[in-house]
Amino acid sequence: MSTLNTMDEASKLELLQGQAEIWKQTFSFANSMALKCAVELRIPDILHSQNRPLSLDEIASKINKSSSPNTSYLHRIMRLLVHNKIFTSTTTTSPDSGAGDGASITLYGPTAASRWLVRDSNELSLAPFLLMENHPLLLSPWHQFSACVRDGGNAFEMANGAEIWDLAAQNPKFNQLFNDGMACTAKITMHAILSEFGSKNNGFEGLESLVDVGGGIGQTIADFVKKYPQIKGINFDLPHVIATAPEHPGVSHVGGDMFKEIPSAQAVFMKWILHDWSDEECVKILKNCRNAIPEKNGKIFIVDVVLKPDDELFGTSRLAFDLVMIAHTRGMERTESEWKKLLEKGGFPRYKITDIPTFCSIIEAYPN
Incomplete structure (x- = not known):
């Protein structure tokens, strides 16, 4: 930093941009905390239930x-959420506000993003x-x-x-929180699967039986x-999950226990299961899946993230989700080449x- 005075203007600007990026990253947690606050206060529900913006x-x-x-406090939290495009804001005048003619007032409205945070609906x-x-x-x-x-x-x-699974077994409140979180993502994923993949690819037509491994409370x-x-x-x-x-x-x-045996069926479905485990553990699960399905017309459906270069829509979130696996499990998100190696070791040489x-993709894998 002692050489700052000797830098040209372009170098100074680059350094300043670097500083700004560190400030941004340091306080990025505030974005999720502000979102959590809004959800706990049901602000998305309030705004989406109205036919007009609200003060x-x-x-x-x-x-x-x-x-x-x-x-x-609410104003300051909403200001950040508007900046992050979770809500909208418009400034208008309110002649009956009591502050005199032409007094300004800010009105807040919903967005496509805040729609995903509504709780009081189906x-x-x-x-x-x-x-x-x-x-x-x-x-x-x-x-x-x-x-x-x-x-x-x-x-x-x-x-x-x-470990997270043991804590869920010991703590009913945490187990409920975890099950609710998984259930909502399952609902979103299933909507995409049934409306897009199921209708267009006919991947589930003709199946006589299907076992959902790690299926939670059974909604999927x-x-x-x-x-x-x-x-x-x-x-x-x-x-303990089945009990609820x-x-x-x-x-x-x-x-x-999926590490010991999986119920027999024509096909196996796993959503956000394999990413929770190491490669060695995944191979064990896949081999049990292989034993659970028939040789001729059996297959498995893996619904998980496939990391891709130049992923503009979900790329940053998928890379961050890979770190969630470090925080919560022993697993990881994988690239296609990593999935290919895993499937081959587990007894599934063919896939698409x-x-x-x-957020996820569907990997269909076959034993022959």
Whole structure:
């Protein structure tokens, strides 16, 4: 920095831009915290339920009718969310505002982004996933990254004293938070699969049975059975997860361990399962999948991220999600070449990848 006075203007500008980038990255956590605040206060629900933009006072009155929310704090949080294009803002005049003729007032409205944060409807929503990922138990492992790089180990276990699956088994509230977060992403993914992949690729036509490995409370397989009534659905997960699963028509719940055995079916479906585990563990799971399906017409569907160069739409988020795997599991997101090697070792020499309009892709793999 002592040479700053000797730099030309272009070098000074480049250095200043570098400084600005570090400031931006340092406070990037504020974006997710502001989003969490908005979701907890149900601000997206408030704005999407109206047919017009609302003032700050109107939003505040709908947040809590029994108290007086701090509108100064709310204004500052909304200002960042507007800057990040989560909400819109317009300035107009309000002759009856009590501040004199021509007094300005800011009105806030929804966007396509805030639609994904609505909670009080049956629409697709990422709100439960946002709340899950920003829970203190899931944030604390991020502080263990340097220790993981230095010494190895499991970041989540370092921070919380147990692996994520064991903590969910021990803590009903955390288990519910986790299940809700997974269920909302499953709903979004299934909408893309059934409306795009299922309708255009006919990948599920003719299937007689399908087992959803790590299927949670069974909503995903229930959606399959509803769309394809000929399918016998099997929801397979750990016993403590199955214990909370409701009944679904045409679906049977099976508790067990995918590292030991997977229920037999014509096809296996896995959404966001293999990315949670190391290559060695994935090979074990894939071999169990191979044993669970028939030789001739069996196949597996893997719904996971496929990392790609020059991915403008989800690229940054997918790379960040790879770090989520360090924070929460022993897994990783993978490139196509990494998936190919994994599948071959697991007994699936043939595969094809289909992109769908969501965060993940579909990998169909065959035993011959």
